[in-house]
Amino acid sequence: MGCVESMNYEIVLRDATFKESRDYIRGHFRESIDVQPGFKVFDVHVIGLPPIAIGLDGDFVIFPYTKPCHGTFLLRVEDKAEAARLRALKK
Amino acid sequence: MADPVAGAKTALLVLGCPQVPVQTSIALYLMNRLKKAGITPVVAGNKAANTLLVVADQERHYLGEVLDLDRAVGLITDKKRTFDLCFVFIHNDAGVSYAATMGAITNARLYALVYGEHYEEQEKKIDFPCTVVAAKAVHNPLPLKKAIDEVAPWAA
Numbered sequence: 571m572g573c574v575e576s577m578n579y580e581i582v583l584r585d586a587t588f589k590e591s592r593d594y595i596r597g598h599f600r601e602s603i604d605v606q607p608g609f610k611v612f613d614v615h616v617i618g619l620p621p622i623a624i625g626l627d628g629d630f631v632i633f634p635y636t637k638p639c640h641g642t643f644l645l646r647v648e649d650k651a652e653a654a655r656l657r658a659l660k661k
Numbered sequence: 662m663a664d665p666v667a668g669a670k671t672a673l674l675v676l677g678c679p680q681v682p683v684q685t686s687i688a689l690y691l692m693n694r695l696k697k698a699g700i701t702p703v704v705a706g707n708k709a710a711n712t713l714l715v716v717a718d719q720e721r722h723y724l725g726e727v728l729d730l731d732r733a734v735g736l737i738t739d740k741k742r743t744f745d746l747c748f749v750f751i752h753n754d755a756g757v758s759y760a761a762t763m764g765a766i767t768n769a770r771l772y773a774l775v776y777g778e779h780y781e782e783q784e785k786k787i788d789f790p791c792t793v794v795a796a797k798a799v800h801n802p803l804p805l806k807k808a809i810d811e812v813a814p815w816a817a
Contacts, residue, residue, distance in 0.1 A: 587754040588754055588755075588757070588758045589786075606765055607761060607762035607765040607766060608734065608737070608738035608762060608765060608766040610738075615731070615734045615735055615738050617734065617755075617758045617759055617762045618758045618761060618762065619757070619758060619761040619786075619788075619789070620761065620765055636755050636758050636759070637707070637755065638676070638677050638678040638706070638707050638710070638730065638753075638755050638756070638759070639678035639680065639707065639709075639755070640755070641753065641754055641755050642754070642755065642758065
């Protein structure tokens with residue numbers, strides 16, 4: 571997973587469709603932002619059908635990570651600075 | 662990074678998971694047709710998909726530049742590379758996601774090449790502007806080759 575592998579991540583969903591991933595974020599997190607494909611979360615360019623939902627839960631960022639052979643993973647990573655950066659984009 | 666040949670048309674072939682056999686065959690076929698039309702093909706895929714092509718075309722008769730898929734997305738998003746045409750190989754949900762992404766980050770003319778056992782299911786998910794070329798092709802590449810020939814994207 572490249573730089574994703576160096577993160578301390580938790581897999582929330584695995585081998586999901588893109589739609590399942592987006593619905594999960596919208597259904598399980600009160601806070602989320604919509605971004606366009608190619609938007610960078612950490613050092614990852616997110617892949618998917620626009621709009622792409624990114625979840626925020628305190629200092630945790632929940633975002634989709636797509637691999638050609640394994641579908642979309644929903645990853646949960648704790649990072650106060652990144653959560654704050656994304657939260658600021660909502661304003 | 663500059664495009665391979667200044668002034669020449671370029672095409673990006675975005676490979677999907679190589680678990681469906683027709684992908685490698687169609688990629689080689691498409692690269693040959695594009696090259697014959699004066700269009701420089703560039704391939705972007707994961708390690709397995711790229712290696713299948715590199716091993717099949719040792720002398721690089723068809724294959725030119727090969728990019729890691731994540732790197733290609735980054736280069737395009739950061740406006741460091743542009744392409745005139747973009748072909749995305751789709752046989753699963755991830756393929757549709759990559760095609761939508763390419764549609765959003767490039768100005769290239771986008772072609773969605775949809776194949777596999779459940780190609781109709783993936784085709785239904787495509788609701789963004791692109792030319793869809795679809796066929797039920799798993800082991801035999803000819804139905805997809807025929808569909809591509811009818812569109813003749815190298816002549817567009």
